[in-house]
Amino acid sequence: MDSILVKGGAELHGEIPIAGAKNACLTLMPATLLTEEPLTLMNAPRLSDIKTMTMLLQSLGAEVQSLQSGRVIAMSSLGPVKTRAEYDIVRKMRASNLVLGPLLAREGHAVVSLPGGCAIGARPMDIHIHALEALGAEIELKDGYLHAKAHGGLKGARVPLRFASVGATENTLMAATLAKGTTVIENAAREPEIVDLAACLSKMGAQIEGAGTSTITIQGVDRLGGATHPVVTDRIELGTYMLAPAICGGEVECIGGRIDLLVSFCEKLDEAGISITETDRGLKVARKNGRINAVDVKTAPFPGFPTDLQAQMMALLCTASGTSHLEETIFENRFMHAPELMRMGANIEVHGGTATVAGVEQLKGAPVMATDLRASVSLILAGLAARGETLVNRVYHLDRGYEHVEEKLGAVGARIERVAGS
Known part of the structure; x- marks a missing residue:
């Protein structure tokens, strides 16, 4: 199993290209099941999760081709579509549940395994189920599979979501495109x-x-037709690389970055003493002066502070001047990176959904273990600022959400390398 070795202390200078959004691409790919015509996605990220979704769609009968070194995904569901999404593929990734709505809309029935993914809380499917049931589906859980039927097809309806779930909004939105009549999703996610x-x-x-x-x-x-569509910029990758020069110094331009994708996050960086400048090509990021300031962070659905940047923000605040408080309101069990940061000398106390971070002068390198996707990169960021070497183990999570992280950071001066596992 591969590891990432980081030697801290180097300032970063240069530019980092930001990829298309993983979470957007994983949502767009199942839309091919809604049409018999070709759907082509441009600016696709090259990630293991994209490969997993490719495998899932191919298992359902879709044709999926990766072109231009993975930057273009060409799909077609012209032939017969299978309606059973097997556990062996679905268990690898949470976003696999996004085939449920399209399959119900197109075929009127589907059998989809309960999904897997990072171990960051229950993330229940009940919101998805209630939403699709509002459209007329009958859904039963048997032996770890959701058995869904829509006799006579889906029908438009009022769909109030008890929580502004991104996945449930996406599943309902795709299903409703082919439903009979009008659907109104209330309390929809706004991401x-x-x-x-x-x-x-x-x-x-x-x-x-x-x-x-x-x-x-x-x-x-x-019916729906085909389309060619560019995937939106990955705001989580963008925020992660904006934090790199904030943590270890220097100035980096994030190519393709936009403030409107991360307004709340950018406001917190400004409060912490980080300069963000819009350019013709993206966002340029640097510290305003010396040590950064402590800030309080509370995660929230968009346009609030993203839960997917909480771990990375904690890494930044480990060396801030003062004490910060981070409140996680989206997922339980999402402070598993805190003990690993403490191995590097961080002063962190976790009580339920709140972490208190008392800034220290200097982190020190140590062997640490990644627990989930965002935790992986937070430990790499901490390693950039630490004295000595940090070895981040179990980075298979990392490849699910960041393409060639060691190459992108290495290109701006980070001393970072991938160590092949045995």
Whole structure:
């Protein structure tokens, strides 16, 4: 199993290209099941999760080709579509559940295994189930599989979500495009990935209003066509690389970055003493002066502070001047990186959903273990600022969400390398 070795103390200078969004691409790919015409995605990220979704779609009968070194994904579901998503593939990734809505909409029935992914809490499927049931589906859980049927097809309805779940919004949005009548999703998620999905579906002929707000209205259509669509910039990769020069010094330009994707995050960086400058090509990031300031962070659905940047922000605040408080409101069990940061000399106390971080002058390198995707990169970031060497073990999580992280950071001066496992 591979590890990442980081030698701390080097300032970063240069530019880092930001990839297309993993979470957007994983949502857009199942949309191919809604049409018999080709769907082509540009600016796709080259990640193991994309390969997993490719395998899942191919197992359902879709044709999926990776072109231009993985930057383009060409898909077609012209032939017969299978309606059973097997455990062996679905267990690898949470986003696999996003085939449920499209399969129900197209075929009127589906059998989908309960999903897997990072161990960061229950992330229950009940919101998805209740939403699809509102559209007329009958769903039963048997032997770890969701057995779903829609006799006579899905029907438009009012769908109030008890929580602004991104995945449930996406599943419902795709299902509703082919439902009979009008669907109104209330308390919908507002993330940029939702807006990107709605834009792609609209190119395919869907009638959607309100994406990016808490109320999305979908007028069902008889069929959808094909489209070519560029995947939106990955705001989580963007935020992660914005933190790199903030943690260890220097100045980095994140190519393709946009403040509107991370308004709350950028506000917290400004409060901490980090300069963010918009350029013609993206965002330029550097410390304003010396040691950064402590800040308090509370995760929230978009446009709030992203839960997927909480671990990385904690790494930054480990060496801040003063005491910071981070409150996690989205997922339980998402402070598993804290004990590993403490191995590096961080002063952190966790009580339930709140972590208190008292900044220290200097972190020290140590062998640490990654527990999930975002924790992996938070430990790498901490290693950039630490004295000595940090060896991050179990980085198979990392490859699910960051393409060639050692190459991107190495290109701006980080002393980082991948160590092949036995």
